[in-house]
Amino acid sequence: MDAREPRRADSLGRWRRLGIYTILLIASLAYNFSFILIDYIRPFLVRDLGMSLSDTALLYTAQGSGVILGSFAWPMLVSRLGSRTTLAAAALGLAAATGLNLVADGFAAWALLRFGVGLSLAGSFVASMTMLANFFPPRVRGRLLTANMAMFSIALLVAGSVGAAVGESGWRALLWVAAIAPLVVALLTILALPNDQRFLVYADENASGDANVARGTWREMLTGRRRYLTLACLLLAGLNFSGYQFYSGFITTYLMNVRRFDASVTGLFVTIDGLGTLAGSLFWGYVADRYGRRVNAAGFACAAVFIGLFLVAPATAPLLYALEFGYAVCLAAANCWAAYFAELFPVRLRPMGTSLFHGGHVISLFAPLVVATVAQHHPLAVGMALAPVTFVVAALIWWNLPETLQSSRLYRGFRAEAAVAVAQR
DSSP states (O other): OOTTSOEEGGGSOHHHHHHHHHHHHHHHHHHHHHHHHHHHHHHHHHHHHOOOHHHHHHHHHHHHHHHHHHHHHHHHHHHHHOHHHHHHHHHHHHHHHHHHHTTOOSHHHHHHHHHHHHHHHHHHHHHHHHHHHHHSOHHHHHHHHHHHHTHHHHHHHHHHHHHHHHOGGGTHHHHHHHHHHHHHHHHHHHHHOOOGGGEEEOSSSSSOOEESOOOOOHHHHTSTTHHHHHHHHHHHHHHHHHHHHHHGGGHHHHHHHTSOOOHHHHHHHHHHHHHHHHHHHHHHHHHHHHTOTGGGHHHHHHHHHHHHHHHHSOSOHHHHHHHHHHHHHHHGGGGGHHHHHHHTSOGGGHHHHHHHHHHTHHHHTTHHHHHHHHHTTSOHHHHHTHHHHHHHHHHHHHHTSOOOOTTSTTOOOOOTTTTOOSOOO
């Protein structure tokens, strides 16, 4: 065999694949920890750095803007440089931007650095999800991806544990963790991850065979029938984030101001959300790999039902706990999207397909403002009731996308290279 001939991804041993996946899990934990950091340290920024609550909200906006821009910029680099190089670069950028927050003083500097954090974490996400799709076959992608996406919940638990350990005066320790973790990711990426551009990777089959050398462009994503897939995925992701903001973004306010629960009970609802999404990630990952990606659309329909019941149910804590847990489990149905969106496009366009997940933030930027405006003239529950409507519309769009899992009964011969972007019947 010629030494320059690409290796097959399915030739990698079990332990090598386990090592790759472990590093991708650590990368997911690192960028999710950076993403949720502002929410946790917000009161300390007000107390110690003199920021207002409005300033801290704008920091989140700056970070979100970086994520959106990065979602469209990084795929081009992944396509040209490969997932490994891009992941290492994005992790280093994430470490630098977060580390500089340790010495930044004032809103302007923090806003600029949080924009950098958002930009870098988008690169980490796109590169990680593309590598996962390239090195792992379709029959296990749903489960592997949902476990990877569950690192968001783990990041919340880690932040809470570190915060409890260091106390209010040691909140900067959270910044140290957020800066060191991506440095570890960059080091592991350089030393241990293979270069996916030198492999025949997995495409639609459960055996590898597609060379990962062609360069994709956004023009291809918006050409011919692929335009439908691209816009549908963006809209679907945007509706997901909007529905989440309509309901989850105001749940603590609703519980305390409308249902009159105290802070300890309200905090328990947040814990239930974390446990529910963890359980849902495992459940829907299995469903996506066993029955097909489109079947998970039922999760969104069920989430709409749970929200509707929650808003009209009596103020009985055990009942509301159960409804909230059901909602959180169903919300996790979307955790297969990064792999699903990648599968809808050829290997050369996978970075772009994966990025559509976070690109959907463009649509949801004004969701909190919509609820706040409605709440000025109507009860808060009326604004939150936009969530079930949003999730039902999203479920319908999802159900009408092509099925990509060939072993599913819903599969109708879709091939990413052919971009058959018609509704399944």
